[in-house]
Amino acid sequence: MRVYEMMIIFDSDVDDSGIQQMLNRVNDMVAAGGGKVATTDRWGRRRFAYEINHKQEGYYVVLEIVTEGPNLDDVDRFLRIADQVVRHKTLRLPEHEATRRGLLGQKASA
Numbered sequence: 001m002r003v004y005e006m007m008i009i010f011d012s013d014v015d016d017s018g019i020q021q022m023l024n025r026v027n028d029m030v031a032a033g034g035g036k037v038a039t040t041d042r043w044g045r046r047r048f049a050y051e052i053n054h055k056q057e058g059y060y061v062v063l064e065i066v067t068e069g070p071n072l073d074d075v076d077r078f079l080r081i082a083d084q085v086v087r088h089k090t091l092r093l094p095e096h097e098a099t100r101r102g103l104l105g106q107k108a109s110a
Contacts, residue, residue: 001035003066003098008079009086010059012045019059022084026063029075035067038103058086064093066103 010019027037043060079088098104
């Protein structure tokens with residue numbers, strides 16, 4: 001298993017229930033691939049450093065995901081075509097950082 005950190009920036013016009021529906025869909029897709037979303041960190045509404053799609057701010061959410069790499073392909077495809085998502089980025093955490101955060105041991109014991 002590998003640990004990934006995914007940041008999703010939602011359009012500022014999307015309400016809280018819309019954001020929660022999108023996050024539930026991402027959780028379901030990760031679970032269907034045999035992984036799990038370990039943490040969901042809502043950063044809230046933040047101002048962009050530069051204008052994106054004529055918008056000045058967005059709603060930031062960071063997910064820590066424990067799964068195999070190919071399982072995120074469907075999630076990536078889903079987020080790419082979702083109208084509510086302004087940007088998203090997925091990074092693989094190095095093993096020492098994932099262990100430090102307690103994410104690798106958490107999945108192994110489950």
